[in-house]
Amino acid sequence: MRRRLLLAFLLASVSCAWAAGKIFPYAYVQEDLPNGLRLVTIPTDFPNIVSLYIVVGAGSRNEVEPGKTGYAHLFEHLMFRGTAEYPPEKYNATLKTAGAASNAFTTADFTAYHTTFSKEDLPVILSMEADRFQHLDYPEADFKTETLAVLGEYNKDSADPFSKLFEELCATAFRVHTYGHTTMGFLKDVQAMPEGYQYGKDFFSRYYRPEYTTIIVAGDIDPKRVRALIDERWGNWKRGSFHAQIPAEPPQDGPRRAHVDWPSETLPLLTVDWRGPAYSDDTMDTVALDAISRLGFDQNSPLYQKLVVDEQKVDYLSAGPPNNLDPQFFGVSARVKDAKDLASVEEQIKTTARSFAEKPVDPKKLEALKQHLRYEFALQLDNSESIAATVAQYVALRRTPETMNRYYDMSAKLTPADIQRVAKKVLIDRNLDVVTLTSTVPAAATKGAAQ
Amino acid sequence: MIRSFLFATLALVAAAALNAQPKVVELPGKSPLVTIRLVFTTGAASDPADKPGVASLTAQMLSNGGTKSLTYQQITEALYPMATGISAYSDKEMSTFVGQTHADNLEKFYAIMRDMILNPGWRPEDFTRVRDDQVNALRVSLRGNNDEELGKEALYTLIYAGHPYGHENLGAVSALQNMSVSDLQAFHRQHYTQANLIIGLAGGYPAGFAARVKQDFAALPAGTPDRFALPQPASLSHNQATIIEKDTRSVAWSLGFPIDVKRGDPDFVPLLVASAWLGQHRDSSGRLYNRMREIRGLNYGDYSYIEYFPSGMFQFEPDPNLARHLQIFQLWIRPVEPPDAVFSLRLALFELDHLIKNGISASDFEKTRSFLSKYVNILTKTKSAELGYAIDSQYYGMPDYNTYLKAALAKITVEDVNRAVRQHLRPDRLQIAGVAKDAATLKASLTSGAPSPKHYNSEKPREILDEDKIVEAWPLGLKPEDVTIVPVATVFEQ
Numbered sequence: 001m002r003r004r005l006l007l008a009f010l011l012a013s014v015s016c017a018w019a020a021g022k023i024f025p026y027a028y029v030q031e032d033l034p035n036g037l038r039l040v041t042i043p044t045d046f047p048n049i050v051s052l053y054i055v056v057g058a059g060s061r062n063e064v065e066p067g068k069t070g071y072a073h074l075f076e077h078l079m080f081r082g083t084a085e086y087p088p089e090k091y092n093a094t095l096k097t098a099g100a101a102s103n104a105f106t107t108a109d110f111t112a113y114h115t116t117f118s119k120e121d122l123p124v125i126l127s128m129e130a131d132r133f134q135h136l137d138y139p140e141a142d143f144k145t146e147t148l149a150v151l152g153e154y155n156k157d158s159a160d161p162f163s164k165l166f167e168e169l170c171a172t173a174f175r176v177h178t179y180g181h182t183t184m185g186f187l188k189d190v191q192a193m194p195e196g197y198q199y200g201k202d203f204f205s206r207y208y209r210p211e212y213t214t215i216i217v218a219g220d221i222d223p224k225r226v227r228a229l230i231d232e233r234w235g236n237w238k239r240g241s242f243h244a245q246i247p248a249e250p251p252q253d254g255p256r257r258a259h260v261d262w263p264s265e266t267l268p269l270l271t272v273d274w275r276g277p278a279y280s281d282d283t284m285d286t287v288a289l290d291a292i293s294r295l296g297f298d299q300n301s302p303l304y305q306k307l308v309v310d311e312q313k314v315d316y317l318s319a320g321p322p323n324n325l326d327p328q329f330f331g332v333s334a335r336v337k338d339a340k341d342l343a344s345v346e347e348q349i350k351t352t353a354r355s356f357a358e359k360p361v362d363p364k365k366l367e368a369l370k371q372h373l374r375y376e377f378a379l380q381l382d383n384s385e386s387i388a389a390t391v392a393q394y395v396a397l398r399r400t401p402e403t404m405n406r407y408y409d410m411s412a413k414l415t416p417a418d419i420q421r422v423a424k425k426v427l428i429d430r431n432l433d434v435v436t437l438t439s440t441v442p443a444a445a446t447k448g449a450a451q
Numbered sequence: 452m453i454r455s456f457l458f459a460t461l462a463l464v465a466a467a468a469l470n471a472q473p474k475v476v477e478l479p480g481k482s483p484l485v486t487i488r489l490v491f492t493t494g495a496a497s498d499p500a501d502k503p504g505v506a507s508l509t510a511q512m513l514s515n516g517g518t519k520s521l522t523y524q525q526i527t528e529a530l531y532p533m534a535t536g537i538s539a540y541s542d543k544e545m546s547t548f549v550g551q552t553h554a555d556n557l558e559k560f561y562a563i564m565r566d567m568i569l570n571p572g573w574r575p576e577d578f579t580r581v582r583d584d585q586v587n588a589l590r591v592s593l594r595g596n597n598d599e600e601l602g603k604e605a606l607y608t609l610i611y612a613g614h615p616y617g618h619e620n621l622g623a624v625s626a627l628q629n630m631s632v633s634d635l636q637a638f639h640r641q642h643y644t645q646a647n648l649i650i651g652l653a654g655g656y657p658a659g660f661a662a663r664v665k666q667d668f669a670a671l672p673a674g675t676p677d678r679f680a681l682p683q684p685a686s687l688s689h690n691q692a693t694i695i696e697k698d699t700r701s702v703a704w705s706l707g708f709p710i711d712v713k714r715g716d717p718d719f720v721p722l723l724v725a726s727a728w729l730g731q732h733r734d735s736s737g738r739l740y741n742r743m744r745e746i747r748g749l750n751y752g753d754y755s756y757i758e759y760f761p762s763g764m765f766q767f768e769p770d771p772n773l774a775r776h777l778q779i780f781q782l783w784i785r786p787v788e789p790p791d792a793v794f795s796l797r798l799a800l801f802e803l804d805h806l807i808k809n810g811i812s813a814s815d816f817e818k819t820r821s822f823l824s825k826y827v828n829i830l831t832k833t834k835s836a837e838l839g840y841a842i843d844s845q846y847y848g849m850p851d852y853n854t855y856l857k858a859a860l861a862k863i864t865v866e867d868v869n870r871a872v873r874q875h876l877r878p879d880r881l882q883i884a885g886v887a888k889d890a891a892t893l894k895a896s897l898t899s900g901a902p903s904p905k906h907y908n909s910e911k912p913r914e915i916l917d918e919d920k921i922v923e924a925w926p927l928g929l930k931p932e933d934v935t936i937v938p939v940a941t942v943f944e945q
Contacts, residue, residue, distance in 0.1 A: 045481075046832075048828055049828060049829070049832055080735060088745065089741075092735060092736035092741075093736065093818055095735075095736055096734075096736040096818045096819065096821070096822040097818050097821045097822065098821075098822075098825060099821065099822045099823070099824065099825020099826040099827075099828070099829070100825075100826075100829075101734075101767060101768075101826065101829045102735070103733070103735075103767070116829055116832070117825070117829075118825045118828060121825075140909065141909035141910045141911070142909075143909075144748075144908050144909035145745070145746070145747070145748035145907075145908075145909055146748065147748070147908075148748030148749070148908070149744050149745075149748055149750070149751055151788070152701075152744070152748075152749070152750035152751035152752075152785060152786065152787070152788075153751045155700050155701035155750070155751070155786040155787075155788065156598075156599060156701075156750075156751050156764075156785055156786045158699070158700045158701070159596055159597055159598045159599075159699055159700075159786075160596050160597065161595075161596060162596075194908045194909070263698040264595050264596075264697055264698050264699065264939075265590060265591060265594060265595035265697075265939065265940065266591055266595045266596060267587060267591050298531070299527045299531070300524075300527045300528050300531040305524050305527075308580070309523060309524055309527075309576075309580065310576075312576075312579060312580045312583060315583065315584055315587060337583065337587075368531065368532045371532045371534075372531055372532050372533075372534045373534070374534075375532070375533055375534035375535070375553050375555075375556070376534035378483070378484075378553055379484060379534060379535060379551060379552075379553060382482070382484055382551070382833050382834065382835075383832045383833045384832070385829075385832060386833075439595075441698075441940075
């Protein structure tokens with residue numbers, strides 16, 4: 001049986017990956033421990049390297065208490081503050097000896113801890129990770145110091161106007177739901193974090209539990225051996241009982257807009273967003289909006305060619321579908337070379353979006369897009385770390401890699417009529433949020449050509 | 452007589468042509484993906500003095516413009532179903548074109564990539580757009596929106612002032628605004644030659660493909676390899692600082708000095724161990740990270756480099772094909788709160804001094820050696836990266852990087868590391884680049900000699916408080932005339 005699986009996998013990975021039907025070409029094993037912890041193991045054909053992603057289903061979406069924005073992200077930092085068995089010095093020394101690349105990131109919906117290393121170090125890395133997920137223990141002084149590293153992260157990001165644009169967009173569109181703040185949190189909350197030691201403990205106790213956690217191990221591995229290691233070190237982790245009450249955002253009652261004055265040199269920025277549905281792998285909603293984002297705004301789209309290539313009024317144009325646990329945005333962002341063109345570019349983005357509701361797309365263009373999507377997916381699976389990272393993004397949404405296959409199956413069935421129906425439902429003025437950002441510095445950079 | 456002279460001439464031409472053939476680096480494999488890296492060993496160091504940025508703009512024009520037979524729009528249309536693209540980047544001595552495709556699409560993909568370089572379209576409308584992008588990359592992306600990369604790039608221009616490495620790779624705004632398509636065509640004719648070309652192929656390409664690529668690129672002029680006149684920059688007599696003034700929340704520091712060590716040199720690996728001990732890029736186990744962030748909460752991280760590593764804001768591993776004959780030692784201090792700016796700089800200098808005086812311990816040496824010998828597998832985890840490193844090794848004239856590094860690490864001792872540290876690193880005569888809002892106040896603090904105590908929001912161990920007493924008064928060696936304030940709007944303009 002094992003040999004057949006291996007053969008099937010090898011065939012899949014060296015030939016056209018989707019010939020067999022499923023987009024994800026690797027034979028993975030998904031299994032649950034009695035405590036609710038989920039394990040996904042993915043043997044790949046890339047030698048020596050193993051990539052471990054631990055996905056915790058808590059992000060800034062879970063920050064429901066006022067004044068406590070940014071705690072999911074702070075917690076990502078605190079997880080490196082050690083345990084009795086592995087104080088930070090020992091933890092870091094072990095990673096160092098293993099030659100591991102280790103880091104973590106937080107999103108609105110989840111937090112992921114990832115380590116990539118040589119296969120012989122798998123037992124020690126899994127043990128060490130099990131220890132910190134179950135026995136994290138840091139003094140208040142360390143907590144306070146770590147809050148300053150988070151402020152340092154806020155500082156490094158604060159020079160980027162896109163961060164501010166997105167922050168303003170979230171606050172404009174969401175008045176009740178926790179998507180109203182970014183993962184970094186409000187600056188005043190970040191600055192108040194040093195006093196939040198007890199809340200930090202509560203956050204850990206709520207969400208750092210097996211039922212919220214999925215472990216992904218991809219690379220040069222034997223799934224049975226990985227399972228044995230997981231049973232040994234993670235099997236006694238106690239299940240929790242907390243369920244966050246995330247407030248639902250009522251439907252938007254009309255278009256909204258906001259503006260940001262930026263104190264440094266930048267080109268004007270614009271984001272045009274429609275409140276959209278949540279991620280879905282069993283309806284056409286997400287795949288249809290994904291198709292619109294690409295057909296309408298990708299490099300080969302008529303609008304991109306007009307604004308960026310022909311008229312050269314815009315030097316960045318990008319769109320994306322809502323891909324979150326709860327309803328979020330279908331968004332289009334642009335960087336405009338001259339502020340006088342902001343209104344016109346905004347109108348053209350809206351007109352392009354509306355056109356998908358007005359008439360069905362060209363079926364040939366849709367077929368070319370489907371081909372693009374499948375090649376795009378195959379091209380990103382070029383090493384074990386990328387494979388684990390890709391799986392982690394989907395696992396965060398549905399806790400199984402199978403959602404990738406379901407999503408791309410839906411995408412393969414997408415019709416021009418589906419796109420039109422979803423556009424009519426979502427891309428309407430009532431759902432619209434627009435934010436602009438311009439520099440207050442006089443004579444900022446505009447066009448580069450000699451005047 | 453005439454006949455023999457003719458024979459001699461022909462023989463010479465033949466020898467030159469043979470010498471001028473492109474080099475080919477191959478990493479064939481079973482993967483369904485194919486990576487193509489075309490590296491021309493030319494770059495900003497070959498920019499004419501009055502045309503800084505022309506190498507970079509040429510590479511961008513080729514990769515983001517049309518070919519003779521296809522407009523840029525048609526190229527975008529053709530590449531779209533393949534879900535791929537072709538990107539280019541230029542450094543001092545290399546201009547790199549890289550693309551990856553599924554093997555299904557190799558022929559169509561390769562034909563576009565080949566024509567980008569062999570048969571560029573040079574359309575004026577492409578030129579205007581690409582030049583605008585490059586000007587805005589300088590003014591907006593670097594100068595306006597990214598204090599850390601701004602500081603790091605400024606440090607290089609300060610260290611190499613008046614040198615072929617002395618201008619930003621992207622050039623200067625005024626020079627870019629005065630450039631024309633003919634400048635790019637001239638650069639292309641002179642430097643995009645067979646002699647400068649290294650062809651890199653990796654993955655599941657068919658038999659005979661490499662020979663065909665080589666044959667196609669024989670259409671380039673034979674040329675001679677670029678020769679760079681690269682003296683070591685003059686050493687400073689004492690520390691110098693430049694503060695770039697802009698409206699920003701925090702203070703970013705980059706500091707360093709030239710070193711006479713590059714990849715493949717005997718002291719490269721010992722210095723790499725020392726640098727990794729201070730702080731490997733984005734690694735949380737380094738000395739600086741521990742002392743500055745973990746213990747004192749000064750910022751988001753602090754790292755050390757002995758090779759050029761642009762875009763560290765956005766990536767964990769360096770891009771390959773940034774090979775240089777000259778490198779600097781550099782510390783990257785990520786943005787700190789303004790009240791901690793001087794203390795942070797002092798702490799970085801204190802740690803550098805500590806390393807030089809005390810070296811690293813035998814146990815730290817063993818840990819760092821183990822780290823580097825395994826981490827190299829991660830550096831080359833993709834075929835594209837592995838290919839890039841193989842091309843760099845070809846350029847440096849050394850074995851493949853994994854083999855080289857592991858063999859050298861196995862041989863060296865902690866004494867080798869500490870000797871190399873004493874020989875090549877120093878705690879003074881540094882160039883310091885800062886990005887800050889209130890430059891005049893910062894300059895006054897840097898040059899006053901007054902202590903800059905650190906105040907904490909939590910209890911600290913006695914050992915740290917005692918050390919702080921030393922750090923807060925650590926000599927910066929800066930007099931008012933050593934600190935220059937530069938308005939951000941003037942940086943990279945001329």
